[in-house]
Amino acid sequence: MSTDPELLQQTKSQETLAKWQKTIDLMARVFNVPAGFIVQAQEAGFSVLVANKNSENPYSVGGLIPLETNIFCKKVVAENAALYERNASINPEWDSNPEVSEDGFESYLGVPIHWPDGSAFGTLCVMDFKITSYDISMVELIEHLRDMLEDDLILMHRFSKMRTIAMLDPLTNIYNRRAVVTLAEHKRDIALKMALYFYCIFIDLDDFKAVNDQYGHIIGDKVLSSIAQAITSVSRDDDLAGRLGGDEFLMFVQGPNGEWISELMKRLEEQFELLLTRNALPKVTFSYGSAVTDEKFIDLEQLIAQADKSMYQAKTARRKV
Numbered sequence: 001m002s003t004d005p006e007l008l009q010q011t012k013s014q015e016t017l018a019k020w021q022k023t024i025d026l027m028a029r030v031f032n033v034p035a036g037f038i039v040q041a042q043e044a045g046f047s048v049l050v051a052n053k054n055s056e057n058p059y060s061v062g063g064l065i066p067l068e069t070n071i072f073c074k075k076v077v078a079e080n081a082a083l084y085e086r087n088a089s090i091n092p093e094w095d096s097n098p099e100v101s102e103d104g105f106e107s108y109l110g111v112p113i114h115w116p117d118g119s120a121f122g123t124l125c126v127m128d129f130k131i132t133s134y135d136i137s138m139v140e141l142i143e144h145l146r147d148m149l150e151d152d153l154i155l156m157h158r159f160s161k162m163r164t165i166a167m168l169d170p171l172t173n174i175y176n177r178r179a180v181v182t183l184a185e186h187k188r189d190i191a192l193k194m195a196l197y198f199y200c201i202f203i204d205l206d207d208f209k210a211v212n213d214q215y216g217h218i219i220g221d222k223v224l225s226s227i228a229q230a231i232t233s234v235s236r237d238d239d240l241a242g243r244l245g246g247d248e249f250l251m252f253v254q255g256p257n258g259e260w261i262s263e264l265m266k267r268l269e270e271q272f273e274l275l276l277t278r279n280a281l282p283k284v285t286f287s288y289g290s291a292v293t294d295e296k297f298i299d300l301e302q303l304i305a306q307a308d309k310s311m312y313q314a315k316t317a318r319r320k321v
């Protein structure tokens with residue numbers, strides 16, 4: 001689940017973060033401590049994801065504490081176990097802990113938080129400048145809050161998975177029509193702001209029905225997957241690609257006005273041919289057409305229809321040859 005930190009960047013997660021903020025503020029008040037945190041363990045170190053709002057709390061959200069720093073949370077994550085330190089200044093283990101030696105914390109109670117797959121997410125903890133003696137119900141409380149945070153992570157994970165499923169075409173694993181058109185609107189707005197041309201390229205396989213009829217649907221499916229793979233491999237990070245349905249695909253690309261679209265399609269042709277040969281699939285060609293948008297002509301459905309028309313003309317011209 002190491003890719004899941006990106007979940008927290010998503011819109012839905014902003015609501016979760018607001019809820020977590022309330023939890024941490026309340027937790028610090030119930031424990032009557034100056035500092036309460038959700039700390040996230042990352043590859044490069046630890047960072048505060050949520051901190052209670054209290055003028056006595058020296059640590060705020062953000063920053064990165066390097067992995068080698070001897071902080072309490074490091075031990076919780078490393079040992080995947082709760083830690084309760086009542087009186088840290090008399091324990092030599094914490095002599096090099098800046099939370100103790102520099103900032104004067106005495107008490108720490110923290111529990112590990114896990115991603116849905118059980119890997120380390122970070123810690124939930126409270127810290128006090130005074131020596132403490134929490135009873136068992138306080139430990140149970142922090143564990144219970146942790147369980148609730150983990151439930152939120154499970155929900156976020158499921159939501160993200162379902163959203164991905166809803167956006168992808170199951171056969172080719174590239175965006176489906178609804179997703180590619182929705183995402184293209186945003187790309188188009190950015191392209192126009194940057195005074196770039198925003199192109200829609202309509203790609204349609206030639207005589208694909210005959211491939212199905214002659215070789216069967218399984219081979220037909222493999223050909224569709226190959227064109228999707230070829231489209232993905234010639235796409236740059238800024239480009240968008242999706243399957244419109246059947247044997248029709250769309251690419252949305254931005255750039256200067258010019259000949260580069262035909263060069264891009266030449267590369268696509270080569271890549272597609274290569275994949276078909278490599279996978280012992282029948283030779284299949286495609287036709288394409290493009291349309292470009294500007295400030296006056298911005299409707300995406302119109303743009304797609306225009307690119308479709310231009311593809312159809314190219315296909316007809318190809319047949320006459």
Ligand SMILES: Nc1nc2c(ncn2[C@@H]2O[C@H](COP(=O)(O)OP(=O)(O)OP(=O)(O)O)[C@@H](O)[C@H]2O)c(=O)[nH]1
Binds near residue numbers: 245
């Ligand atoms: N294997 C497979 N075939 C599909 C899928 N979706 C649509 N098709 C087939 O794709 C074919 C598309 O046929 P047409 O729209 O007539 O296009 P074409 O044969 O490529 O003809 P032109 O576009 O005029 O060159 C149909 O036979 C559909 O049954 C799919 O998911 N898998």
